[in-house]
Amino acid sequence: MADSSLRRLAGELKNFLQACDEDEFINTAAAPAQTAAAGVSRTAAPLPPMREDSTLTIDFPRAQEPQPQPTISTEPLPAMMTTTQKQQALAELADTIKHCTRCPLGATRLNAVPGEGNIDAELMFVGEGPGYDEDRQGRPFVGRAGQLLDKMIAAMGLTREQVFIANIAKCHPMTDPQHPDKHGNDRAPNAGEIACCRKYLEQQIAIICPKYIVALGGVSAKALISDAKSLGALRGQFHNLSLDSVKLPRPVKILATFHPAALLRNPNWKKDAWKDLQMVMAEMGLKGPSR
Ligand code: SF4
Numbered sequence: 294m295a296d297s298s299l300r301r302l303a304g305e306l307k308n309f310l311q312a313c314d315e316d317e318f319i320n321t322a323a324a325p326a327q328t329a330a331a332g333v334s335r336t337a338a339p340l341p342p343m344r345e346d347s348t349l350t351i352d353f354p355r356a357q358e359p360q361p362q363p364t365i366s367t368e369p370l371p372a373m374m375t376t377t378q379k380q381q382a383l384a385e386l387a388d389t390i391k392h393c394t395r396c397p398l399g400a401t402r403l404n405a406v407p408g409e410g411n412i413d414a415e416l417m418f419v420g421e422g423p424g425y426d427e428d429r430q431g432r433p434f435v436g437r438a439g440q441l442l443d444k445m446i447a448a449m450g451l452t453r454e455q456v457f458i459a460n461i462a463k464c465h466p467m468t469d470p471q472h473p474d475k476h477g478n479d480r481a482p483n484a485g486e487i488a489c490c491r492k493y494l495e496q497q498i499a500i501i502c503p504k505y506i507v508a509l510g511g512v513s514a515k516a517l518i519s520d521a522k523s524l525g526a527l528r529g530q531f532h533n534l535s536l537d538s539v540k541l542p543r544p545v546k547i548l549a550t551f552h553p554a555a556l557l558r559n560p561n562w563k564k565d566a567w568k569d570l571q572m573v574m575a576e577m578g579l580k581g582p583s584r
Pocket of ligand 1: 390393395
């Protein structure tokens with residue numbers, strides 16, 4: 294008797310283990326009482342046989358590949374110069390520029406044009422290169438385009454003396470260097486001239502360390518933002534300035550807009566240029582000229 298009870302229990306246990314799903318499992322769990330009461334043995338449906346070529350694959354979580362972590366420089370940023378240190382450093386730089394012959398423009402210029410303005414300025418304007426008038430005077434933006442730039446600066450509620458104005462190339466690029474007296478002979482500096490000259494501008498920016506730069510024209514914008522996009526794609530947003538040759542004491546934001554010479558040729562663009570300047574005004578908390 295004890296042996297037959299043991300056999301029955303073993304059969305029920307076998308049925309339990311062969312249950313295919315939860316429902317069958319529950320039914321199977323309930324069956325022993327019923328079958329015991331009815332005295333009927335229950336046969337579980339056989340499981341489908343496993344194919345011989347079946348393989349059991351289990352996806353274990355993969356160990357995380359170590360990701361490269363951004364390196365945080367522990368080098369201290371250079372300190373901001375005092376006004377006296379800036380004056381001396383900019384004067385030495387201007388002297389170097391005036392004697393520079395690193396690129397062919399040095400051979401055809403009348404005067405190098407290092408740049409001018411407030412050496413403690415929060416805002417700096419950077420154009421492409423000196424033109425006919427600038428070459429003669431050794432000062433940036435003094436021709437018709439310069440007069441328009443003065444108006445743009447005034448519309449922001451500033452004066453020329455409150456900002457710093459410079460160019461990427463410090464000497465006059467000409468389409469026809471054989472005839473330097475010809476008007477309408479200006480051109481933008483080419484990539485080789487920019488590469489030769491840009492370290493002077495970078496040093497000026499590092500010395501003055503403005504908070505904001507307005508890049509005037511596509512050539513200036515592409516060179517300073519280091520992006521091959523068109524001026525149209527670069528406009529309308531601030532970019533973080535990153536220089537090749539020097540480290541900045543603090544972050545500098547740069548915004549691209551139209552060159553004043555381009556605005557003289559296409560007055561319809563003035564509306565968009567004004568929107569760009571208003572972005573800078575909003576960042577700087579400028580309200581425009583007081584009336
Ligand atoms: S453009 Fe710049 S690199 Fe070329 S000669 Fe003038 S200062 Fe020197």
